[in-house]
Amino acid sequence: MKVLIVEDTLSLATVYEHKLNRAGFETAHVDTGAAALSRLRKGGVSVMLLDLQLPDVHGLQILETVRSEQLPVTVVVVTSSGSIKTAVEAMQAGAYDFIVKPVADERLITTVRNALERETLTEVASTVQKPKVSNSKTGFVGSSLPMAAIYKMIESISRSNAAVFITGESGTGKEVCAEAIHRSSPRSKGAFVPLNCAAIPKDLIESEIFGHLKGSFTGATSDRDGAAMKADGGTLFLDEICELELNLQAKLLRFLQSGSIQKVGSDTLKKVDVRVICATNRDPLREVEEGRFREDLFYRLHVLPVDMPPLRARGADILELARHFLDIYAREEGKEFQGFSVEAEEALMAHGWPGNVREMQNLVRKLIVLNDGPIIEADMISVVQGRTPTPAREAAPIPMRIPGKSVPAQTDVGGNWPHLTLPLGQPFEILERQIIEATIDACGGSLPKTARVLQVSPSKLYRKKELWTAQEEKEAISTSAEDEPVEAPALT
Known part of the structure; x- marks a missing residue:
């Protein structure tokens, strides 16, 4: 793997090459932005040391091109400008790290080694778990490892017609996941019909799923198609599936086994082509063990399981979601907000988010409505959450x-x-x-x-x-492969 040095001062480039070559790195040197992009497009470059002040173009423009063309390289910016503003702009434009001239030998070598390690892990992760279905296509916001696993699962599941069983806490995005599976599937041209089993009166749920004939019960003033008929050729999403009564669970099981529906008040069966996705915030196995959910129905539905991660397990996604909702709701309310203070971000990261993404949405909307910006502060969050603000304490060095x-x-x-x-x-x-x-x-x-x-x-x-997590996963995969038993050849 090669390190490309983009530096118009020949003496500095020579010093960098000498230091890196002595440390065992293969290097190449160009002195303009155009030459750098040309070299990157040919491939074979893993890390680019990029000077921002080039004779033909500013380094930030190169970073933008690298990101827009998705060129596979990790960029380390090297510049004489040590301002925070320049560092922030470079990181926002996609730089991995930022070092200031003059660069110490150890700092240069360590940064390049870390950048190479990152590029190696990125390549491994892309072959092992990188999904073709991106978060922009699923409706989700976030790029953490738990969500990358969900995108990969959606990509795999969408190609099948088998039933999907989504579990997860309330507010984790189970319906968003179901819609993403539908949109990525061959059924995407058909209807996606969601039905919340917990929000419909028990005496009407059968009619809502299978439909009814006129006069079949009080209030049935006309024939009506149910959700299963409306989803013919598409996807039926049954949210809060564990809320169904046992007698209706039996009818749902017959529908799944036969592919036919029977309207309330009708003696005839009608075939429909429907893929069923269901979801619950309960533990379905416990519901089966305690007799509230039919075991045969569970195994009919639990073909392709998906477990949505809680927001507290998604790391930096918390801040990404907060900024996403801040941008959306600020525009809706006609207000201008620039972002969150460091203390506010710390408060967001420290919160347990029992209501998950839904709680995040509600919190940010309240913050927008009750405040005028331009920065969300920690005490604003405390007031909205009903907690007494505590003064920020300066962090001290650890002995x-x-x-x-x-x-x-x-x-x-x-x-x-x-x-x-x-x-x-x-x-x-x-x-x-x-x-x-x-x-x-x-x-x-x-x-x-x-x-x-x-x-x-x-x-x-x-x-x-x-x-570190990706590296541990890589090592686990390698160990698992080494531990697989080798089948002895048959004796003849």
Whole structure:
């Protein structure tokens, strides 16, 4: 894998090449933006060291081109401008990291090594789990690993006609998932008909599913098609399926087995072509064990299971969703909001989100309606959530102990921070991970607070955590493959 150095100052480019070659990296050098893009489009480049001030084009424009053309390269920006504004613009444009001239040898080599590792893991993840169905096509917002698994599941499931059983807490997006499966399937031209089994009176649910004839019961003033008939050629989504009474579960089972419906008040059967997707926020196996859900119906429906992750398990998706809803509702209300303060983002990340994405939607809408911006502050969130605002406390450095050395904290920490012992003789990446994970634990799991303690950006910590998770998955896959028994050849 090659490192492309984009630098118009020949002496600096020569220094970078010398340092990287000595560290074992293969390098190439160009001195203009046009030459860089031409080289990238030929392939074979894994990491690009990009100077922002080039003679023909600004480096940010190259970043935009890399992102728009989806060129497979990890970009590290190298510039003499150390301003926060430039760093933010580069990261927003897709840069992996940002280093300032003059670059120390260790910093340069470590950054390139980390960038190469990221590119390798990205390639592995794309072959193992990257779905063709993207979040933009599913209606979801978020790119965390749990959601990447959901996109992959949707891609696989959509090609089948088998029943789908979606589980997950309330507000996790079970209906959004069902719609995504329908839109990605060969049935997408047919109707998607949702029916909430918990929102319909028990004496009307059979009619709502299968339809009825005029006069079949009080209030039946005309013939009416049910949801199953309306979904003919498409998808029937039965939400809160565990709310169905046992007698109606038996009729649903007959419908699934025969593919025929019988309207209330009718003696005739009619064939329909329907794919059934159902969902519940309960534990369906427990419902079966306790006799509230038919076992035979469960196994008829539970062919392709999908378990939606709760919002609290989706990491950086929390902030991505918050910004998404802020943009939508601010436009609806005719107000201008620029975003969330660091303390507000910390409050969002620290919250448990028992109501999941639905709770997030309601919270952001209330914040927009009750405030005028331009920044959402932590105390605004506390007021809307009905909690007493607490003043923000400046994070203090964590003291560490290394064998034979002691590094005291620079400020008083009030005895709240634990000590960390780091054994020497380990690679930098391992020590870095130990420090970051220990700091996250000490900060109660808050990545924004951890970022303030370590004086790095929160996005960098989110990326590192996702890289570690991807690396663990890669190792697990490799170990699993090695552990598979090899079948002995038959003796003849």
